[in-house]
Amino acid sequence: MRWTGLAGAVVLAAAVAAPAHAAEVEARQGDRIRIGESTYCTLGFNDRDARVGYTAAHCGRGGDRVAVEVGGEFREAGTLYPSTAYGASVSGNDWALIRWDDEVALGENRITGDARISPSELKAGDRICTYGAATAAPSCGAYAGTLGGNVYWDQSPATVGDSGGAVFVDGRRGFMGVLSGHSVVGSPSGEHTVLRAAAPTNRPAPTADEEIALISDFYRDHQAAGLIVSTPIVSATDAAANIAGRVEQRWMDRSSARGAESDWQAGTLPVIAAIVMGVLVAATPTLVQLIETVRGWAR
Template structure:
């Protein structure tokens, strides 16, 4: 399985192309009061390109997944995160990292019982306009009744491969597989969604990586389950009240320390798929 976060700053595409809101409301209460943007306001929307600079690395280009206009927060993949500002592809600042967690390893096997988490919460700057409309015109929301299940028709819109549709083709521990055109570098963080009514879609997950089966070498997309991402956000924010516990979570220095519960891992040398993070 290969991470599909940006491997560096790019200006050219690689190829053509309720309960739900409560966790994000908690995220907006981290104590991050972002200043009014000092630039011409860009528009924030799910499916747009965002740029960050992880410590010690080149700038990474990923896709913004879910956006909550009321809470003024968004979610992308955790391995895309830096430790501060978030920018548009034109270099305009739109917000800052609030909290992120990713247990994606540089290389190793992936089995169905492996717990994977890979999210980043972003607090958007005051005054920057926000909507929740995907580039294809669908309004992206949360429906607690929509959960990952085998055979569910889904789509995604990434900055590299564009819009791609398929169906869920396997459920893991907090993650699922999507068949069809696999995600590529830069698509990380994009929302996996299902259409619920004309003009409306519900989020099902967040793109994290590309899956390659050992025997067939068939490639598909790995996405983190939206209910899992929500619960992990709740856990991490709630754990911020336990300063005696060391935190391995990436967090903005202006935010309270985020603390993770231990996550199970699997280091077996073989399995149904492999994960490689460039």
């Protein structure tokens, strides 16, 4: 069809005046994401064939909307589905699936590539790394061990917003899991901290005793007083005071049952309380979600 005269001019003017398409929503590995109204975490991985992403389960609740940042603002792009086994144990299965909306474009997995690594493939001497949107750079530490779907390594606590970030092996392409948080064991000689990752498939969850044993073995310190399991979300100052009180009460209950405290017990109690406080205040901002098992006070 051929347009001439005024009709052609009107069509041309309409085409020129047509508004540009809105910016495309693209979800990329390592991006900062908002879950619900105010929780910020990291997109750890995209399975582009299944059109799902992965992050940490503690970042939100089932059905929460997930938003990605586009042009300085967050736009809703998917829905969160935490692991069905999350919350049934001290720290296990802390992963969640994000089902992306149909119109969302999925970017490449620029940090790990599309391959996957099973925790069963890890060995002594490996260096485990994570990438979080808040830290915005890879950070690595020595592999400490695996319990079920949890992987542990020697590294300082993560920053708020790094939760859910990709975890991988230094020097190898492949996604292994999402950053869950850190686990801290206190003892009379000090505190021992490891970072923790969750492989994105439901597996048998570790007990608090198993975590204490793994961390104690890794640091060769078998005077463990208790376990703190936390996640990088918000300030932990109030939680630290509460936990220190619980440590003291547990100690006093045991001492009363025995009738008296030994010199070792009396001298160690304030040390343990100080360790618990110090670990959490130094690790702020964190949210202590669970604490369990104070064991083997004096043997």
